[in-house]
Amino acid sequence: MRAAPDAEHDERWRVLSRTGEDVTLEPCGDGPVLARHADVVVTADGVEHPVTRPVVALCTCDKSQRRPWCDSTHKSVRRPA
Amino acid sequence: MRLPHPRGLLSATVVALLEDPHRDSPEPGWSLGDDDVLGSEDLQLALWILYELHYRGFDGVEDHEWDPRLIAARRELEERFEAELRRCTRHHVDAALAASDDLVDQIVHVIDDVDGPSVARHLQREATREEVLDFLRQRSLYHLKESDPHAFVVPRLDGRAKVALAELQYDEYGAGRPDRLHAQLFADALASCGLDTAYGAYVDDVPGHTLAVNNVMSLLGLQRRLRGAALGHLAAFEATSSVPCRRIAAGIERVGLPDVAAAYFHEHVEADAAHEQVAMRDICGSLVADHPELREDVLFGVAACLHLDVLAAEGLLGTWDAARDTSATRVA
Numbered sequence: 001m002r003a004a005p006d007a008e009h010d011e012r013w014r015v016l017s018r019t020g021e022d023v024t025l026e027p028c029g030d031g032p033v034l035a036r037h038a039d040v041v042v043t044a045d046g047v048e049h050p051v052t053r054p055v056v057a058l059c060t061c062d063k064s065q066r067r068p069w070c071d072s073t074h075k076s077v078r079r080p081a
Numbered sequence: 082m083r084l085p086h087p088r089g090l091l092s093a094t095v096v097a098l099l100e101d102p103h104r105d106s107p108e109p110g111w112s113l114g115d116d117d118v119l120g121s122e123d124l125q126l127a128l129w130i131l132y133e134l135h136y137r138g139f140d141g142v143e144d145h146e147w148d149p150r151l152i153a154a155r156r157e158l159e160e161r162f163e164a165e166l167r168r169c170t171r172h173h174v175d176a177a178l179a180a181s182d183d184l185v186d187q188i189v190h191v192i193d194d195v196d197g198p199s200v201a202r203h204l205q206r207e208a209t210r211e212e213v214l215d216f217l218r219q220r221s222l223y224h225l226k227e228s229d230p231h232a233f234v235v236p237r238l239d240g241r242a243k244v245a246l247a248e249l250q251y252d253e254y255g256a257g258r259p260d261r262l263h264a265q266l267f268a269d270a271l272a273s274c275g276l277d278t279a280y281g282a283y284v285d286d287v288p289g290h291t292l293a294v295n296n297v298m299s300l301l302g303l304q305r306r307l308r309g310a311a312l313g314h315l316a317a318f319e320a321t322s323s324v325p326c327r328r329i330a331a332g333i334e335r336v337g338l339p340d341v342a343a344a345y346f347h348e349h350v351e352a353d354a355a356h357e358q359v360a361m362r363d364i365c366g367s368l369v370a371d372h373p374e375l376r377e378d379v380l381f382g383v384a385a386c387l388h389l390d391v392l393a394a395e396g397l398l399g400t401w402d403a404a405r406d407t408s409a410t411r412v413a
Contacts (some may be wrong), residue, residue, distance in 0.1 A: 007337075025279035028358040029185065053256060054248050057355035070354040 005016045013058060015043045032057035032070035041068045082281035085130060089123025091158070098151060099142045111157035117289075117332055118165040119392060124158060125292035129284070131155040132299035135233075137280055158252045159300050163307075166297065170384035177380050183263050184369050184376065186360050188316055197391030198398055201325035204332030212401050213336050215276060216329075218283040219397065224267035224345075225280045228253035230298035231315050237308045240371060245363035246312070249319075249356050266345045273341035288400070290393040297385055309375030312368055313382025316360040321387065322353035336365050341352045 015023045026034040035041070035056050041049045050069055055078040058072035064071045082101070087093035090113060097104060133139065134146045146149055177190040204213055228250055229264060235246055242287060257263035268278040277283065301311035330346035369376045 026362070028362060030356065031358060033354060036391075038354050047240050053352065053355065055252070055355050055359055057351070057358060066351060069351045070323075071327060071350050072354045072357070077326065 012044060012060075012062070015058070016042065016053050025039075026072050027060075030061075031058055031074055034058075082133075082139055083277070084139060084142065085281075085284045086160065087123075087128050090123075091123045091127040092130065095127045095151070098121075098128070098148075098154075099139065099145055102145065102148065106193065108309075111192060112161070116294055118161050119169070119293050119389065120289045120396075122289040122292070124161070125201045125289045126161065126284075126298055128158045128296045128300075129292045131158070132296060132303070133281070135299070136229060150247065154221060162293075162296065162300060164408075166385045166388070167381065170381060170388050173384040174377060174380045178377070184366055184379070185188075187321070187376075187380055188313070188361050188365065188383050191380055192317060192320055192387065195384060195387035195391060197387075199325070199328075200394045200396050201328035201332075202398055203398060203401075205328035205335070206332070208332055208336070208401070210336040213332055213338060214276065215401070216397070217271060217274060217276060217342070219287055219291055220286055221271060221276070221283050222281065222296075225264050225278075227263045227267065230302040231311060233302035234308050234311045237305045238368070241367035242312070242371065243365050245359055245367060249315075249359050249364065252352060252356070263345075266348060268347040270342040275340040288393075288396055290389065293304075294389045294393045297389055300390065301382055307378065307382075309368060309372070309378030310385065312360070312365050313379035314363050314386040315382075316357070316379070316385040317358045317386035319353050319356040321390070323350050323357060324374075326350045326353065329388065357397030 015035045015038045017023050017037055021037045023038045024036045026036075028034060035051070035058055036054065037071065038051045038056065040051060041056070041058065043049065059070045059074075061074035061077050063073045063077045065073065071077045084096050085092070087096050091111065105413045130139075131151055134151065135141075138146070173191050173194050176194055177187040180190045181187050200216065204216060208216070231246070232250060235243060235250070239244060253259075253263050253265070255265070259265065271278045298311075298314060303313055326346040326349040330343040330350070333343040333346065334340075365379050369379060
């Protein structure tokens with residue numbers, strides 16, 4: 001399995017591709033990181049989360065109720081209305 | 082789908098033209114009717130019927146998609162629609178342009194600037210079961226053709242914006258799995274609640290502003306000139322979906338409707354958290370990087386989406402309030 005170049009250094013998750021395709025990561029300001037070409041996200045507790053979409057948003061604020069996926073909670077955490 | 086019941090002169094004329102293509106009686110001035118273009122049931126229904134010819138169409142009505150008389154009618158009605166939308170949203174676009182040079186910041190500025198009541202919050206906390214069902218009926222007009230209006234924009238794009246739009250739509254269209262087609266997920270949700278899953282089944286129950294919410298997507302999607310606004314609309318739609326979908330799912334669960342109905346909205350919490358970023362950055366961002374002259378139109382599309390959402394939300398909440406007052410009076 002091939003990991004995104006900088007994903008291995010993120011303590012929250014590792015983003016992996018089973019097909020050997022290069023995973024790409026796109027940070028979105030104070031929001032999530034978009035991951036493409038990924039097959040599985042492994043969280044720090046060792047749990048494997050299969051990827052079922054062409055592009056997924058990974059939580060970076062640690063407040064999502066659906067980690068590792070972003071559920072847009074960062075908007076109320078980081079930008080109170 | 083059957084042709085909807087007309088709601089005035091304009092929609093009656095459109096229906097008559099579709100029922101009898103050889104009809105030679107003079108058409109009305111398409112400029113007639115209500116001044117409240119965005120809320121006019123008659124005008125918005127007339128437009129909705131004309132746009133629907135480009136989607137699934139109507140039973141017994143064949144081959145009218147490019148009838149010059151119908152296209153001429155559509156042009157006149159949509160000119161009024163677009164002019165009113167531009168008038169109502171101008172200040173939001175100007176404020177965003179003055180606030181920042183960065184497109185994502187400008188889009189977020191418009192989203193923060195357009196203020197209105199939250200239907201999702203009402204559904205989450207206090208809506209009755211019947212109000213939740215009413216909400217699903219209203220939403221069925223769009224969700225049974227989810228993502229179709231924006232699909233018209235694909236051949237009008239090149240390069241990165243096109244790739245990103247196709248990526249987003251692939252997800253909307255089930256990512257290769259027919260059972261995951263979002264329109265199918267919504268049909269499953271309707272069926273689980275005992276509602277009609279037929280395409281367009283509830284059009285006669287939908288008020289003018291909600292018809293306008295649907296029509297604006299066709300207005301923008303069907304004209305190359307407005308491709309920037311169509312994609313701005315998509316960005317606004319996606320960026321205001323994830324959090325409300327979480328609330329709506331909670332409301333559905335609170336009133337005890339089936340998990341299948343909540344599942345549609347749970348799916349969109351995660352999907353739209355990603356789509357929001359794709360739409361703002363990779364679709365709109367790439368488009369404006371390649372075509373800087375489209376920046377204002379992108380922001381117009383953002384503001385038009387949100388302005389109509391506010392009007393529809395106010396209308397829906399007002400209707401539910403009034404019904405509640407009436408039933409309270411009846412009980413007393």
